[in-house]
Amino acid sequence: MKAIIISVGDELLKGHRVNTNAPFIARELSDIGIPVTRIVACSDDPQAIRDSIVSSLADADLVLMTGGLGPTNDDRTRDAVRELLGRGLVLDEPSFERIAEYFRRRNRPVSDIMKDQAMVIEGSVAIPNTKGTAPGMIIDCAPRFAGRHLVLMPGVPTEMEEMMRLTVIPFFAPLSGAFIRHTPVMTTGIGESLLASMIAEVEDSLPSGTTLAYLPHAVGVSLMVSTSGTDKESVEEENRRVVEAIAAKAGHFVYATSEVTxxxxxxxxxxxxxxxxxxxxxxxxxxxxxxxxxxxxxxxxxxxxxxxxxxxxxxxxxxxxxxxxxxxxxxxxxxxxxxxxxxxxxxxxxxxxxxxxxxxxxxxxxxxxxxxxxxxxxxxxxxxxxxxxxxxxxxxxxxxxxxxxxxxxxxxxxxxxxxxxxx
The missing domain is CATH 3.90.950.20 (CinA-like)
Structure with a gap:
């Protein structure tokens, strides 16, 4: 199972916002064995949204979109997807009740705009929004895109992150059919070129299913050893052997094999x-x-x-x-x-x-x-x-x-x- 992430918003393309959602989603998916093959930034234009979805569903089993689900005029994702799939909208009663209760507690009326926030695409699984108003959606894209799923979530990071943890990950974890183990190798006091030369023998003999990424940063370089497969124990054992081999070659330059400073x-x-x-x-x-x-x-x-x-x-x-x-x-x-x-x-x-x-x-x-x-x-x-x-x-x-x-x-x-x- 492979995934593509689409981040919707003109502000991302103009450089007014940094896309922090995509890295979070990619890490969460990786933990359940679903690799991300592409990350796309898309404008708020409905046709651009539809074009991005079509090209992504052609290449991936799972496409996750963030942004464009709010109540303002530039929030066009839901309608663009509805038109693409030829489906209507239905009221998600639990989402509407949460929204109504939110406004009742503040002595404010529930407007038609707020009711519209609780409308989801026909045939979708609504994703509860515990941090905001608009629900997300998990959509089976058959028959046009058979075997493909599309996930729609708000662009607000706190809302999206809760949706991923509470609903999206539990929904797709049983469907991934794979395991991925990522282990960071943290180094200090050594540059990328010298480190590469020290571990060249290990890198040249990586087993099938294992990759090695160099992650340069302001004070040096770290490594990420990633192993994927269908058997969890074999994946973890193979990953451990590679990490130990790297640590043995790099010696005192390695200060940790976990995500610590x-x-x-x-x-x-x-x-x-x-x-x-x-x-x-x-x-x-x-x-x-x-x-x-x-x-x-x-x-x-x-x-x-x-x-x-x-x-x-x-x-x-x-x-x-x-x-x-x-x-x-x-x-x-x-x-x-x-x-x-x-x-x-x-x-x-x-x-x-x-x-x-x-x-x-x-x-x-x-x-x-x-x-x-x-x-x-x-x-x-x-x-x-x-x-x-x-x-x-x-x-x-x-x-x-x-x-x-x-x-x-x-x-x-x-x-x-x-x-x-x-x-």
């Missing part, structure tokens, strides 16, 4: 080990601390964060030696090391990370170009001694991109050290 893994590791963390930031301006404290439960491990942007602040708050700054410059491994050590000692944390760098667009030198960052990590050993290391990296991007990538490098440095610590 790097900061979530860092916080989880800190909590599991019973350790505390503090941060000292210059070029990242508090972004490392912000990402860590975005994670629920981080109060159990995050002690404090200092934004020591100026050289004076580094000296006054972290105890960095002015002579170190004078000799090596603020953006240097020695300064990052002293920042991390000072943060560790003054906060009382078990581990600390520090950042100092050049986010751009100015401030660079031939030896230290824009995108240079030095990350220092300091940690305590069980015997009370302190271990400090600093790394210099060069990123490529604008100021905002560099700050984000600098923070990723800091979190990566924390995770690497945390895995080495024994408590």
């Amino acid at each position: 790097l900061e979530e893994v860092v916080v989880k590791t800190l909590l599991e080990k019973g350790l505390t963390v503090a941060v000292a930031e210059s070029c990242t301006g508090g972004l490392v601390g912000s990402r860590l404290t975005d994670v629920p439960g981080s109060s159990g491990c995050f002690l404090e964060g200092l934004v020591t942007y100026s050289n004076q602040a580094k000296v006054r708050l972290l105890g960095v030696d002015p002579a170190t700054i004078e000799e090596h410059g603020a953006v240097s491994e020695p300064v990052a090391s002293e920042m991390a050590r000072g943060c560790l000692e003054r906060s009382g944390a078990d581990i600390a990370v520090a950042t100092t760098g050049i986010a751009g667009p100015g401030g660079s030198t031939p030896e230290k170009p824009v995108g240079t960052v030095c990350v220092g990590v300091a940690s305590k050993s069980p015997d009370g001694s302190v271990q400090v290391e600093a790394t210099r990296l060069i990123m490529y991007g604008d100021r905002r991109q560099n700050k984000l990538r600098f923070s990723e490098a800091a979190l990566r440095g924390l995770l690497v050290r945390l895995k080495e610590m024994e408590f």
